[in-house]
Amino acid sequence: MLRRLSALFDPFLLMLIGTVTLASLLPARGWGASIAGWLADGAILLLFFLHGAKLSRAAIVAGASKWKLHLAVLATSFLFYPLLGLGAEAVAWQVAPAMAAGLLYLSLLPSTVQSSIAFTSIAGGDVPAAIGSASLSSIVGIFATPLLAQWLMGAGGSSGAQALDAILKIGGQLLLPFAAGHMLRPWIGGFIDRHKPLVGRVDRGSILFLVYTVFSAAVVEGLWHQTDVGDLLAALAIGVVMLAIVLVATLWASRALGWAREDEIVWRFCGSKKSLVAGVPLAAAIFPPAQVGMLLLPLMIFHQAQLMICSVMAKRYATQKGPAGVAA
Template sequence: MNRLRQALDPYLLLLIATVALASILPARGDGARIADAIADAGIVLLFFLHGAKLSREAIWSGAKAWKLHLATLGTTFAVFPLVGLAIARFGLAPQDMQAGLLFLTLLPSTVQSSIAFTAIARGNVAAAVVSASFSNLLGIFLTPLLVVLLMQRSDSGSLISLSSIEGIVLQLLLPFIVGHLLRPWIGGFVTRHKAMLGRVDRGSILLLVYTAFSAAVVEGLWSKISGAELMTLAGLCIAILTIILLFTLLLGRMLGLSREDAIVLQFCGSKKSLATGVPIAGVLFPAAAIGPILLPLMIFHQIQLMACVFLSRRYGAQAE
Protein backbone atom coordinates (compact mmCIF):
# COMPACT_ATOMS: atom_id res chain seq x y z
CA MET A 1 0.00 0.00 0.00
CA ASN A 2 2.88 2.36 0.81
CA ARG A 3 4.42 1.71 -2.61
CA LEU A 4 1.08 2.36 -4.25
CA ARG A 5 0.79 5.75 -2.55
CA GLN A 6 4.31 6.65 -3.65
CA ALA A 7 3.60 5.53 -7.21
CA LEU A 8 0.51 7.70 -7.51
CA ASP A 9 1.58 10.95 -9.10
CA PRO A 10 0.08 13.98 -7.29
CA TYR A 11 0.06 15.82 -10.60
CA LEU A 12 -2.06 13.10 -12.14
CA LEU A 13 -4.56 13.61 -9.31
CA LEU A 14 -4.69 17.29 -10.33
CA LEU A 15 -5.29 16.21 -13.92
CA ILE A 16 -8.13 13.95 -12.83
CA ALA A 17 -9.61 16.82 -10.81
CA THR A 18 -9.32 19.05 -13.90
CA VAL A 19 -11.17 16.49 -16.01
CA ALA A 20 -13.86 16.26 -13.32
CA LEU A 21 -14.22 20.06 -13.28
CA ALA A 22 -14.51 20.15 -17.07
CA SER A 23 -17.15 17.41 -16.88
CA ILE A 24 -19.23 19.32 -14.33
CA LEU A 25 -18.54 22.89 -15.45
CA PRO A 26 -17.29 22.85 -19.04
CA ALA A 27 -16.26 26.12 -20.66
CA ARG A 28 -18.88 27.33 -23.15
CA GLY A 29 -19.41 30.27 -25.48
CA ASP A 30 -17.21 33.30 -24.84
CA GLY A 31 -15.64 31.57 -21.84
CA ALA A 32 -14.49 28.70 -24.04
CA ARG A 33 -13.03 31.09 -26.63
CA ILE A 34 -11.10 33.00 -23.95
CA ALA A 35 -9.84 29.77 -22.40
CA ASP A 36 -8.74 28.51 -25.83
CA ALA A 37 -6.80 31.72 -26.49
CA ILE A 38 -5.03 31.45 -23.13
CA ALA A 39 -4.32 27.77 -23.77
CA ASP A 40 -2.76 28.61 -27.15
CA ALA A 41 -0.50 31.13 -25.42
CA GLY A 42 0.38 28.42 -22.90
CA ILE A 43 1.51 26.09 -25.70
CA VAL A 44 3.83 28.78 -27.06
CA LEU A 45 5.26 29.36 -23.56
CA LEU A 46 5.74 25.63 -22.95
CA PHE A 47 7.82 25.08 -26.06
CA PHE A 48 9.74 28.31 -25.60
CA LEU A 49 10.80 27.03 -22.16
CA HIS A 50 11.59 23.57 -23.58
CA GLY A 51 13.99 25.23 -26.02
CA ALA A 52 15.57 27.39 -23.33
CA LYS A 53 16.14 24.38 -21.03
CA LEU A 54 17.95 22.20 -23.57
CA SER A 55 21.69 22.78 -23.50
CA ARG A 56 23.76 22.54 -26.65
CA GLU A 57 26.29 20.42 -24.76
CA ALA A 58 23.64 17.74 -24.20
CA ILE A 59 22.88 17.69 -27.92
CA TRP A 60 26.51 17.25 -28.99
CA SER A 61 27.32 14.67 -26.31
CA GLY A 62 24.54 12.49 -27.64
CA ALA A 63 26.72 11.28 -30.50
CA LYS A 64 29.07 9.42 -28.14
CA ALA A 65 26.78 6.60 -27.03
CA TRP A 66 25.18 6.25 -30.46
CA LYS A 67 24.18 2.58 -30.09
CA LEU A 68 22.19 3.26 -26.93
CA HIS A 69 20.54 6.41 -28.25
CA LEU A 70 19.60 4.85 -31.58
CA ALA A 71 18.06 1.90 -29.74
CA THR A 72 16.07 4.23 -27.50
CA LEU A 73 14.87 6.43 -30.34
CA GLY A 74 14.07 3.39 -32.49
CA THR A 75 11.91 1.97 -29.71
CA THR A 76 10.17 5.29 -29.12
CA PHE A 77 9.48 6.28 -32.73
CA ALA A 78 9.38 2.93 -34.56
CA VAL A 79 8.49 -0.02 -32.30
CA PHE A 80 5.89 1.89 -30.27
CA PRO A 81 4.09 3.15 -33.42
CA LEU A 82 4.10 -0.38 -34.89
CA VAL A 83 2.31 -1.62 -31.77
CA GLY A 84 -0.18 1.24 -32.06
CA LEU A 85 -0.80 0.47 -35.73
CA ALA A 86 -1.36 -3.21 -34.93
CA ILE A 87 -3.99 -2.29 -32.33
CA ALA A 88 -5.72 -0.01 -34.84
CA ARG A 89 -5.43 -2.56 -37.66
CA PHE A 90 -7.03 -5.40 -35.71
CA GLY A 91 -9.63 -3.20 -34.00
CA LEU A 92 -8.55 -4.16 -30.48
CA ALA A 93 -9.43 -0.77 -28.98
CA PRO A 94 -12.91 0.76 -28.62
CA GLN A 95 -13.72 2.81 -31.73
CA ASP A 96 -13.63 6.16 -29.91
CA MET A 97 -10.25 5.30 -28.35
CA GLN A 98 -8.31 4.08 -31.41
CA ALA A 99 -7.03 7.51 -32.38
CA GLY A 100 -5.94 8.26 -28.81
CA LEU A 101 -4.05 4.98 -28.44
CA LEU A 102 -2.27 5.48 -31.76
CA PHE A 103 -1.39 9.08 -30.83
CA LEU A 104 -0.01 7.83 -27.50
CA THR A 105 2.45 5.53 -29.31
CA LEU A 106 3.78 8.40 -31.46
CA LEU A 107 4.92 10.62 -28.59
CA PRO A 108 8.49 11.15 -27.33
CA SER A 109 9.80 9.89 -24.01
CA THR A 110 9.58 11.74 -20.72
CA VAL A 111 12.61 13.60 -19.36
CA GLN A 112 12.36 14.13 -15.60
CA SER A 113 10.87 10.78 -14.62
CA SER A 114 13.11 8.79 -17.00
CA ILE A 115 16.18 10.36 -15.39
CA ALA A 116 14.82 9.92 -11.85
CA PHE A 117 14.01 6.22 -12.33
CA THR A 118 17.38 5.59 -13.97
CA ALA A 119 19.09 7.14 -10.92
CA ILE A 120 17.06 4.99 -8.49
CA ALA A 121 17.94 1.86 -10.51
CA ARG A 122 21.67 2.78 -10.44
CA GLY A 123 21.79 3.24 -14.20
CA ASN A 124 23.79 5.61 -16.40
CA VAL A 125 22.19 8.93 -15.43
CA ALA A 126 24.27 11.02 -17.86
CA ALA A 127 23.18 8.82 -20.78
CA ALA A 128 19.56 9.02 -19.59
CA VAL A 129 19.72 12.82 -19.67
CA VAL A 130 20.95 12.74 -23.27
CA SER A 131 18.54 10.03 -24.46
CA ALA A 132 15.49 11.64 -22.90
CA SER A 133 16.49 15.10 -24.14
CA PHE A 134 17.10 13.79 -27.67
CA SER A 135 13.74 12.04 -27.64
CA ASN A 136 11.93 15.23 -26.68
CA LEU A 137 13.89 17.33 -29.16
CA LEU A 138 13.15 14.98 -32.06
CA GLY A 139 9.57 14.50 -30.88
CA ILE A 140 8.75 18.12 -31.65
CA PHE A 141 9.49 17.34 -35.30
CA LEU A 142 8.75 13.61 -35.56
CA THR A 143 5.49 13.32 -33.62
CA PRO A 144 3.52 15.75 -35.83
CA LEU A 145 5.04 14.11 -38.91
CA LEU A 146 4.09 10.61 -37.71
CA VAL A 147 0.59 11.82 -36.84
CA VAL A 148 0.09 13.15 -40.36
CA LEU A 149 1.56 10.04 -42.00
CA LEU A 150 0.01 7.31 -39.83
CA MET A 151 -3.20 8.66 -38.36
CA GLN A 152 -4.45 9.81 -41.74
CA ARG A 153 -4.16 6.23 -42.95
CA SER A 154 -5.60 4.53 -39.89
CA ASP A 155 -9.18 3.73 -38.98
CA SER A 156 -9.21 6.84 -36.82
CA GLY A 157 -10.00 8.88 -39.90
CA SER A 158 -8.81 12.26 -41.09
CA LEU A 159 -8.27 14.31 -37.96
CA ILE A 160 -5.56 16.68 -39.14
CA SER A 161 -6.51 19.91 -40.84
CA LEU A 162 -4.22 21.93 -43.11
CA SER A 163 -4.16 24.72 -40.53
CA SER A 164 -2.44 22.26 -38.17
CA ILE A 165 0.75 22.62 -40.22
CA GLU A 166 0.76 26.35 -39.54
CA GLY A 167 0.09 25.64 -35.87
CA ILE A 168 3.05 23.26 -35.68
CA VAL A 169 5.37 25.92 -37.04
CA LEU A 170 4.04 28.91 -35.10
CA GLN A 171 3.17 27.28 -31.78
CA LEU A 172 5.72 24.46 -31.51
CA LEU A 173 8.80 24.82 -33.70
CA LEU A 174 9.27 28.60 -33.74
CA PRO A 175 8.95 29.09 -29.94
CA PHE A 176 11.29 26.13 -29.34
CA ILE A 177 13.95 27.49 -31.71
CA VAL A 178 13.67 31.04 -30.32
CA GLY A 179 13.94 29.74 -26.75
CA HIS A 180 17.01 27.69 -27.59
CA LEU A 181 18.69 30.57 -29.43
CA LEU A 182 18.07 32.81 -26.41
CA ARG A 183 19.49 30.25 -23.97
CA PRO A 184 22.90 32.04 -23.67
CA TRP A 185 21.02 35.04 -22.22
CA ILE A 186 18.14 33.42 -20.35
CA GLY A 187 19.60 30.00 -19.52
CA GLY A 188 20.79 31.16 -16.11
CA PHE A 189 17.37 32.56 -15.24
CA VAL A 190 15.68 29.33 -16.36
CA THR A 191 18.04 27.24 -14.22
CA ARG A 192 17.70 29.44 -11.12
CA HIS A 193 13.90 29.47 -11.32
CA LYS A 194 13.46 25.87 -12.41
CA ALA A 195 10.87 25.09 -9.74
CA MET A 196 8.76 28.16 -10.49
CA LEU A 197 8.89 27.59 -14.25
CA GLY A 198 7.97 23.94 -13.67
CA ARG A 199 4.77 25.12 -12.00
CA VAL A 200 4.10 27.37 -15.01
CA ASP A 201 4.58 24.32 -17.29
CA ARG A 202 2.17 22.22 -15.30
CA GLY A 203 -0.36 25.00 -14.90
CA SER A 204 -0.40 25.49 -18.67
CA ILE A 205 -0.99 21.79 -19.21
CA LEU A 206 -3.85 21.77 -16.69
CA LEU A 207 -5.49 24.62 -18.61
CA LEU A 208 -5.02 22.75 -21.90
CA VAL A 209 -6.60 19.65 -20.40
CA TYR A 210 -9.53 21.69 -19.08
CA THR A 211 -10.24 23.31 -22.45
CA ALA A 212 -9.82 19.99 -24.30
CA PHE A 213 -12.19 18.06 -22.06
CA SER A 214 -14.65 20.96 -21.90
CA ALA A 215 -15.04 20.83 -25.68
CA ALA A 216 -15.33 17.03 -25.57
CA VAL A 217 -17.93 17.08 -22.79
CA VAL A 218 -20.03 19.63 -24.70
CA GLU A 219 -19.90 17.17 -27.63
CA GLY A 220 -21.12 14.33 -25.37
CA LEU A 221 -17.84 12.56 -24.50
CA TRP A 222 -19.06 10.64 -21.45
CA SER A 223 -22.24 9.48 -23.15
CA LYS A 224 -20.11 7.81 -25.84
CA ILE A 225 -17.67 5.96 -23.53
CA SER A 226 -18.78 3.18 -21.17
CA GLY A 227 -17.10 1.83 -18.05
CA ALA A 228 -16.30 -1.40 -19.90
CA GLU A 229 -14.52 0.59 -22.62
CA LEU A 230 -12.44 2.40 -20.00
CA MET A 231 -11.43 -0.96 -18.49
CA THR A 232 -10.53 -2.23 -21.97
CA LEU A 233 -8.46 0.89 -22.53
CA ALA A 234 -6.57 0.39 -19.25
CA GLY A 235 -5.90 -3.24 -20.18
CA LEU A 236 -4.52 -2.21 -23.58
CA CYS A 237 -2.24 0.38 -21.95
CA ILE A 238 -0.89 -2.32 -19.61
CA ALA A 239 -0.37 -4.66 -22.58
CA ILE A 240 1.48 -1.98 -24.60
CA LEU A 241 3.78 -1.16 -21.69
CA THR A 242 4.49 -4.84 -21.01
CA ILE A 243 5.40 -5.46 -24.65
CA ILE A 244 7.79 -2.49 -24.74
CA LEU A 245 9.41 -3.34 -21.40
CA LEU A 246 10.10 -6.90 -22.56
CA PHE A 247 11.33 -5.65 -25.95
CA THR A 248 13.79 -3.16 -24.42
CA LEU A 249 15.02 -5.82 -21.99
CA LEU A 250 15.76 -8.26 -24.83
CA LEU A 251 17.15 -5.55 -27.11
CA GLY A 252 19.61 -4.43 -24.43
CA ARG A 253 20.91 -8.00 -24.16
CA MET A 254 21.12 -8.45 -27.93
CA LEU A 255 23.15 -5.25 -28.28
CA GLY A 256 25.47 -6.24 -25.45
CA LEU A 257 24.79 -3.06 -23.49
CA SER A 258 26.22 -2.69 -20.02
CA ARG A 259 23.80 -3.03 -17.11
CA GLU A 260 23.78 0.75 -16.62
CA ASP A 261 23.04 1.48 -20.29
CA ALA A 262 20.42 -1.30 -20.52
CA ILE A 263 18.54 0.41 -17.68
CA VAL A 264 18.58 3.68 -19.65
CA LEU A 265 17.15 1.88 -22.69
CA GLN A 266 14.36 0.33 -20.65
CA PHE A 267 13.27 3.47 -18.79
CA CYS A 268 13.74 6.01 -21.59
CA GLY A 269 12.43 3.69 -24.29
CA SER A 270 9.24 2.66 -22.48
CA LYS A 271 7.94 6.08 -21.40
CA LYS A 272 5.60 8.51 -23.13
CA SER A 273 5.48 12.21 -22.27
CA LEU A 274 2.24 13.69 -20.99
CA ALA A 275 3.87 17.13 -20.82
CA THR A 276 4.69 17.04 -24.53
CA GLY A 277 1.62 15.14 -25.68
CA VAL A 278 -0.99 17.53 -24.30
CA PRO A 279 0.21 20.69 -26.10
CA ILE A 280 0.95 18.80 -29.34
CA ALA A 281 -2.59 17.42 -29.31
CA GLY A 282 -3.88 20.95 -28.69
CA VAL A 283 -2.21 22.11 -31.90
CA LEU A 284 -2.91 19.12 -34.14
CA PHE A 285 -6.50 18.13 -33.45
CA PRO A 286 -9.92 19.80 -33.50
CA ALA A 287 -11.09 20.93 -30.04
CA ALA A 288 -13.87 18.35 -29.74
CA ALA A 289 -11.48 15.47 -30.60
CA ILE A 290 -8.75 16.30 -28.07
CA GLY A 291 -10.48 14.91 -24.96
CA PRO A 292 -10.87 11.33 -26.24
CA ILE A 293 -7.36 11.48 -27.73
CA LEU A 294 -5.78 12.49 -24.40
CA LEU A 295 -7.65 9.96 -22.27
CA PRO A 296 -5.41 6.95 -23.22
CA LEU A 297 -2.31 9.07 -22.59
CA MET A 298 -3.46 10.02 -19.09
CA ILE A 299 -4.17 6.39 -18.21
CA PHE A 300 -0.87 5.17 -19.69
CA HIS A 301 1.00 7.92 -17.81
CA GLN A 302 -0.05 6.60 -14.41
CA ILE A 303 0.47 2.95 -15.35
CA GLN A 304 4.02 3.64 -16.57
CA LEU A 305 4.85 5.47 -13.33
CA MET A 306 3.63 2.62 -11.14
CA ALA A 307 5.49 0.01 -13.19
CA CYS A 308 8.72 2.03 -13.22
CA VAL A 309 8.59 2.63 -9.46
CA PHE A 310 8.58 -1.13 -8.96
CA LEU A 311 11.29 -1.86 -11.56
CA SER A 312 13.64 0.94 -10.52
CA ARG A 313 13.59 -0.13 -6.88
CA ARG A 314 14.13 -3.74 -7.83
CA TYR A 315 17.12 -2.87 -10.04
CA GLY A 316 18.50 -0.56 -7.37
CA ALA A 317 18.27 -3.30 -4.74
CA GLN A 318 20.02 -5.75 -7.07
CA ALA A 319 22.85 -3.26 -7.62
CA GLU A 320 23.34 -2.82 -3.89
Protein backbone atom coordinates in the same frame (compact mmCIF):
# COMPACT_ATOMS: atom_id res chain seq x y z
CA MET B 1 1.94 0.50 2.79
CA LEU B 2 0.35 3.94 2.43
CA ARG B 3 3.76 5.52 1.98
CA ARG B 4 4.61 3.03 -0.75
CA LEU B 5 1.34 3.71 -2.56
CA SER B 6 1.86 7.48 -2.36
CA ALA B 7 5.36 7.06 -3.81
CA LEU B 8 3.96 5.15 -6.77
CA PHE B 9 1.04 7.50 -7.40
CA ASP B 10 1.72 10.71 -9.31
CA PRO B 11 0.13 13.70 -7.49
CA PHE B 12 -0.17 15.52 -10.81
CA LEU B 13 -2.65 12.87 -11.91
CA LEU B 14 -4.98 13.98 -9.10
CA MET B 15 -4.83 17.52 -10.46
CA LEU B 16 -5.58 16.21 -13.95
CA ILE B 17 -8.56 14.24 -12.65
CA GLY B 18 -9.80 17.35 -10.84
CA THR B 19 -9.42 19.41 -14.01
CA VAL B 20 -11.32 16.84 -16.09
CA THR B 21 -14.05 16.79 -13.42
CA LEU B 22 -14.30 20.58 -13.50
CA ALA B 23 -14.50 20.57 -17.30
CA SER B 24 -17.21 17.89 -17.11
CA LEU B 25 -19.31 19.86 -14.62
CA LEU B 26 -18.58 23.40 -15.82
CA PRO B 27 -17.31 23.28 -19.41
CA ALA B 28 -16.38 26.46 -21.23
CA ARG B 29 -19.13 27.39 -23.68
CA GLY B 30 -19.84 30.13 -26.18
CA TRP B 31 -17.63 33.19 -25.84
CA GLY B 32 -15.95 31.55 -22.84
CA ALA B 33 -14.82 28.69 -25.07
CA SER B 34 -13.43 31.18 -27.61
CA ILE B 35 -11.42 32.99 -24.94
CA ALA B 36 -10.22 29.67 -23.53
CA GLY B 37 -9.10 28.63 -27.02
CA TRP B 38 -7.01 31.79 -27.44
CA LEU B 39 -5.47 31.35 -24.01
CA ALA B 40 -4.78 27.70 -24.80
CA ASP B 41 -2.80 28.72 -27.89
CA GLY B 42 -0.78 31.03 -25.66
CA ALA B 43 -0.22 28.22 -23.17
CA ILE B 44 1.17 26.00 -25.94
CA LEU B 45 3.61 28.73 -26.99
CA LEU B 46 4.71 29.24 -23.38
CA LEU B 47 5.15 25.51 -22.75
CA PHE B 48 7.42 24.95 -25.74
CA PHE B 49 9.34 28.17 -25.09
CA LEU B 50 10.10 26.92 -21.57
CA HIS B 51 10.97 23.44 -22.89
CA GLY B 52 13.54 25.01 -25.20
CA ALA B 53 14.91 27.25 -22.47
CA LYS B 54 15.31 24.31 -20.07
CA LEU B 55 17.26 22.20 -22.57
CA SER B 56 20.92 22.22 -21.57
CA ARG B 57 23.38 21.86 -24.42
CA ALA B 58 26.10 20.71 -22.05
CA ALA B 59 23.90 17.87 -20.79
CA ILE B 60 23.21 16.71 -24.35
CA VAL B 61 26.89 16.85 -25.32
CA ALA B 62 27.79 14.85 -22.19
CA GLY B 63 25.84 11.85 -23.46
CA ALA B 64 26.21 12.41 -27.20
CA SER B 65 29.01 9.88 -27.62
CA LYS B 66 26.56 6.97 -27.25
CA TRP B 67 24.88 7.59 -30.58
CA LYS B 68 23.90 3.93 -31.05
CA LEU B 69 21.98 4.04 -27.79
CA HIS B 70 20.24 7.27 -28.80
CA LEU B 71 19.26 5.79 -32.16
CA ALA B 72 17.89 2.71 -30.38
CA VAL B 73 15.73 4.90 -28.12
CA LEU B 74 14.45 6.92 -31.08
CA ALA B 75 13.68 3.76 -33.09
CA THR B 76 11.75 2.35 -30.14
CA SER B 77 9.77 5.56 -29.62
CA PHE B 78 8.96 6.41 -33.23
CA LEU B 79 9.09 3.09 -35.11
CA PHE B 80 8.44 0.13 -32.81
CA TYR B 81 5.88 1.84 -30.59
CA PRO B 82 3.78 3.15 -33.53
CA LEU B 83 3.63 -0.38 -34.93
CA LEU B 84 2.30 -1.52 -31.56
CA GLY B 85 -0.12 1.41 -31.61
CA LEU B 86 -1.50 0.35 -34.96
CA GLY B 87 -1.98 -3.14 -33.60
CA ALA B 88 -3.63 -1.78 -30.46
CA GLU B 89 -6.03 0.33 -32.52
CA ALA B 90 -6.90 -2.72 -34.63
CA VAL B 91 -7.66 -4.99 -31.68
CA ALA B 92 -9.41 -2.33 -29.57
CA TRP B 93 -12.79 -3.12 -31.12
CA GLN B 94 -14.44 -3.14 -27.70
CA VAL B 95 -13.66 0.52 -26.93
CA ALA B 96 -15.02 3.72 -28.44
CA PRO B 97 -13.33 4.54 -31.79
CA ALA B 98 -11.85 7.78 -30.46
CA MET B 99 -10.39 5.91 -27.49
CA ALA B 100 -8.81 3.40 -29.87
CA ALA B 101 -7.34 6.33 -31.79
CA GLY B 102 -6.02 7.65 -28.47
CA LEU B 103 -4.06 4.42 -27.99
CA LEU B 104 -2.46 4.97 -31.39
CA TYR B 105 -1.76 8.62 -30.57
CA LEU B 106 0.07 7.84 -27.33
CA SER B 107 2.32 5.43 -29.25
CA LEU B 108 3.51 8.32 -31.44
CA LEU B 109 4.73 10.52 -28.59
CA PRO B 110 8.32 11.18 -27.49
CA SER B 111 9.84 9.89 -24.29
CA THR B 112 9.49 11.62 -20.95
CA VAL B 113 12.49 13.60 -19.72
CA GLN B 114 12.38 14.03 -15.95
CA SER B 115 10.97 10.66 -14.97
CA SER B 116 13.16 8.73 -17.44
CA ILE B 117 16.26 10.39 -16.00
CA ALA B 118 15.06 9.88 -12.43
CA PHE B 119 14.36 6.17 -12.93
CA THR B 120 17.69 5.69 -14.74
CA SER B 121 19.47 7.29 -11.79
CA ILE B 122 17.64 5.11 -9.25
CA ALA B 123 18.40 1.97 -11.25
CA GLY B 124 22.11 2.77 -11.59
CA GLY B 125 22.12 3.53 -15.30
CA ASP B 126 24.12 6.02 -17.34
CA VAL B 127 22.48 9.31 -16.35
CA PRO B 128 24.27 11.58 -18.92
CA ALA B 129 23.23 9.17 -21.69
CA ALA B 130 19.66 9.19 -20.37
CA ILE B 131 19.63 12.98 -20.41
CA GLY B 132 20.85 12.93 -24.00
CA SER B 133 18.40 10.25 -25.15
CA ALA B 134 15.34 11.74 -23.44
CA SER B 135 16.16 15.27 -24.58
CA LEU B 136 16.78 14.16 -28.15
CA SER B 137 13.50 12.23 -28.14
CA SER B 138 11.66 15.38 -27.05
CA ILE B 139 13.23 17.42 -29.84
CA VAL B 140 12.57 14.81 -32.51
CA GLY B 141 9.01 14.44 -31.23
CA ILE B 142 8.21 18.03 -32.24
CA PHE B 143 8.67 16.91 -35.85
CA ALA B 144 7.96 13.18 -35.73
CA THR B 145 4.74 13.11 -33.73
CA PRO B 146 2.78 15.55 -35.97
CA LEU B 147 4.08 13.86 -39.12
CA LEU B 148 3.20 10.39 -37.83
CA ALA B 149 -0.22 11.64 -36.71
CA GLN B 150 -0.85 13.09 -40.16
CA TRP B 151 0.30 9.90 -41.88
CA LEU B 152 -1.30 7.29 -39.61
CA MET B 153 -4.31 9.18 -38.25
CA GLY B 154 -5.11 11.68 -41.00
CA ALA B 155 -4.58 14.62 -38.63
CA GLY B 156 -4.75 17.96 -40.40
CA GLY B 157 -6.55 16.59 -43.46
CA SER B 158 -5.72 14.11 -46.16
CA SER B 159 -4.86 16.45 -49.04
CA GLY B 160 -1.37 17.75 -49.60
CA ALA B 161 -2.43 21.37 -49.08
CA GLN B 162 -4.18 20.54 -45.79
CA ALA B 163 -1.19 18.56 -44.57
CA LEU B 164 1.15 21.44 -45.46
CA ASP B 165 -1.07 23.93 -43.62
CA ALA B 166 -1.09 21.65 -40.57
CA ILE B 167 2.70 21.30 -40.61
CA LEU B 168 3.17 25.07 -40.92
CA LYS B 169 0.75 25.64 -38.05
CA ILE B 170 2.55 23.13 -35.87
CA GLY B 171 5.90 24.65 -36.76
CA GLY B 172 4.67 28.09 -35.72
CA GLN B 173 3.08 26.87 -32.49
CA LEU B 174 5.70 24.38 -31.37
CA LEU B 175 9.03 24.60 -33.19
CA LEU B 176 9.50 28.38 -33.26
CA PRO B 177 8.87 28.97 -29.54
CA PHE B 178 11.03 25.94 -28.69
CA ALA B 179 13.88 27.26 -30.85
CA ALA B 180 13.45 30.77 -29.43
CA GLY B 181 13.60 29.49 -25.87
CA HIS B 182 16.72 27.45 -26.56
CA MET B 183 18.46 30.32 -28.37
CA LEU B 184 17.74 32.60 -25.41
CA ARG B 185 19.03 30.07 -22.87
CA PRO B 186 22.46 31.77 -22.55
CA TRP B 187 20.62 34.81 -21.17
CA ILE B 188 17.66 33.29 -19.36
CA GLY B 189 19.03 29.83 -18.53
CA GLY B 190 20.36 30.97 -15.16
CA PHE B 191 16.96 32.30 -14.13
CA ILE B 192 15.27 29.09 -15.36
CA ASP B 193 17.68 26.89 -13.41
CA ARG B 194 17.43 28.97 -10.23
CA HIS B 195 13.64 28.94 -10.29
CA LYS B 196 12.89 25.34 -11.27
CA PRO B 197 9.97 25.00 -8.82
CA LEU B 198 8.33 28.13 -10.26
CA VAL B 199 8.94 27.00 -13.84
CA GLY B 200 7.52 23.60 -12.94
CA ARG B 201 4.36 25.19 -11.58
CA VAL B 202 3.99 27.26 -14.74
CA ASP B 203 4.46 24.08 -16.79
CA ARG B 204 1.84 22.17 -14.83
CA GLY B 205 -0.55 25.11 -14.75
CA SER B 206 -0.34 25.51 -18.53
CA ILE B 207 -0.98 21.80 -19.07
CA LEU B 208 -3.95 21.84 -16.67
CA PHE B 209 -5.45 24.79 -18.51
CA LEU B 210 -4.99 23.00 -21.84
CA VAL B 211 -6.66 19.92 -20.39
CA TYR B 212 -9.58 22.01 -19.16
CA THR B 213 -9.97 23.65 -22.57
CA VAL B 214 -9.88 20.47 -24.65
CA PHE B 215 -12.06 18.48 -22.27
CA SER B 216 -14.59 21.32 -22.18
CA ALA B 217 -14.89 21.10 -25.96
CA ALA B 218 -15.15 17.30 -25.77
CA VAL B 219 -17.81 17.41 -23.04
CA VAL B 220 -19.90 19.86 -25.05
CA GLU B 221 -19.67 17.40 -27.96
CA GLY B 222 -20.91 14.54 -25.74
CA LEU B 223 -17.68 12.97 -24.47
CA TRP B 224 -19.25 11.04 -21.59
CA HIS B 225 -22.05 9.74 -23.78
CA GLN B 226 -19.48 8.10 -26.04
CA THR B 227 -17.36 6.32 -23.43
CA ASP B 228 -17.79 4.42 -20.16
CA VAL B 229 -15.76 2.71 -17.44
CA GLY B 230 -15.36 -0.39 -19.60
CA ASP B 231 -13.64 1.69 -22.29
CA LEU B 232 -11.22 3.13 -19.71
CA LEU B 233 -10.38 -0.29 -18.30
CA ALA B 234 -9.84 -1.72 -21.78
CA ALA B 235 -7.54 1.20 -22.66
CA LEU B 236 -5.59 0.58 -19.44
CA ALA B 237 -5.19 -3.13 -20.21
CA ILE B 238 -4.08 -2.54 -23.80
CA GLY B 239 -1.69 0.23 -22.76
CA VAL B 240 -0.07 -1.99 -20.13
CA VAL B 241 0.36 -4.77 -22.69
CA MET B 242 2.07 -2.33 -25.08
CA LEU B 243 4.39 -1.17 -22.30
CA ALA B 244 5.22 -4.75 -21.31
CA ILE B 245 6.07 -5.68 -24.91
CA VAL B 246 8.46 -2.74 -25.20
CA LEU B 247 10.11 -3.46 -21.86
CA VAL B 248 10.68 -7.11 -22.74
CA ALA B 249 11.81 -6.34 -26.31
CA THR B 250 14.36 -3.73 -25.18
CA LEU B 251 15.66 -6.13 -22.53
CA TRP B 252 16.15 -8.97 -25.00
CA ALA B 253 17.63 -6.69 -27.67
CA SER B 254 20.13 -5.10 -25.29
CA ARG B 255 21.23 -8.54 -24.08
CA ALA B 256 21.52 -9.84 -27.66
CA LEU B 257 23.69 -6.84 -28.59
CA GLY B 258 25.87 -7.38 -25.53
CA TRP B 259 25.30 -3.88 -24.19
CA ALA B 260 26.45 -2.86 -20.74
CA ARG B 261 23.93 -2.91 -17.90
CA GLU B 262 24.03 0.93 -17.68
CA ASP B 263 23.03 1.25 -21.35
CA GLU B 264 20.35 -1.42 -21.02
CA ILE B 265 18.76 0.62 -18.24
CA VAL B 266 18.74 3.77 -20.37
CA TRP B 267 17.19 2.01 -23.35
CA ARG B 268 14.45 0.40 -21.28
CA PHE B 269 13.42 3.53 -19.37
CA CYS B 270 13.86 6.13 -22.11
CA GLY B 271 12.50 3.89 -24.86
CA SER B 272 9.41 2.68 -23.01
CA LYS B 273 8.07 5.95 -21.59
CA LYS B 274 5.57 8.31 -23.25
CA SER B 275 5.34 11.97 -22.33
CA LEU B 276 2.09 13.41 -21.01
CA VAL B 277 3.74 16.83 -20.81
CA ALA B 278 4.44 16.76 -24.56
CA GLY B 279 1.30 14.82 -25.47
CA VAL B 280 -1.21 17.40 -24.23
CA PRO B 281 0.07 20.45 -26.15
CA LEU B 282 0.91 18.39 -29.23
CA ALA B 283 -2.64 16.99 -29.35
CA ALA B 284 -4.08 20.47 -28.84
CA ALA B 285 -2.00 21.75 -31.77
CA ILE B 286 -2.61 18.80 -34.09
CA PHE B 287 -6.29 17.88 -33.63
CA PRO B 288 -9.59 19.79 -33.44
CA PRO B 289 -10.43 20.66 -29.79
CA ALA B 290 -13.54 18.46 -29.66
CA GLN B 291 -11.43 15.37 -30.51
CA VAL B 292 -8.57 16.00 -28.12
CA GLY B 293 -10.33 15.12 -24.87
CA MET B 294 -11.12 11.56 -25.91
CA LEU B 295 -7.67 11.11 -27.45
CA LEU B 296 -5.98 12.10 -24.19
CA LEU B 297 -7.86 9.69 -21.93
CA PRO B 298 -5.70 6.64 -22.84
CA LEU B 299 -2.56 8.76 -22.42
CA MET B 300 -3.59 9.93 -18.94
CA ILE B 301 -4.26 6.33 -17.90
CA PHE B 302 -1.00 5.12 -19.47
CA HIS B 303 0.92 7.91 -17.74
CA GLN B 304 0.14 6.59 -14.28
CA ALA B 305 0.62 2.94 -15.28
CA GLN B 306 4.10 3.56 -16.70
CA LEU B 307 5.18 5.47 -13.58
CA MET B 308 4.10 2.65 -11.28
CA ILE B 309 5.64 -0.13 -13.37
CA CYS B 310 8.92 1.70 -14.03
CA SER B 311 9.21 2.68 -10.37
CA VAL B 312 9.10 -0.99 -9.38
CA MET B 313 11.61 -1.82 -12.15
CA ALA B 314 14.04 0.90 -11.06
CA LYS B 315 13.99 -0.27 -7.45
CA ARG B 316 14.57 -3.86 -8.55
CA TYR B 317 17.56 -2.84 -10.66
CA ALA B 318 18.93 -0.89 -7.68
CA THR B 319 18.82 -3.92 -5.40
CA GLN B 320 20.61 -6.22 -7.83
CA LYS B 321 24.29 -6.32 -8.71
CA GLY B 322 23.63 -7.70 -12.19
CA PRO B 323 20.96 -7.01 -14.81
CA ALA B 324 17.35 -7.45 -13.77
CA GLY B 325 15.46 -10.41 -15.15
CA VAL B 326 12.69 -10.34 -17.70
CA ALA B 327 10.12 -9.99 -14.95
CA ALA B 328 11.53 -6.59 -14.05
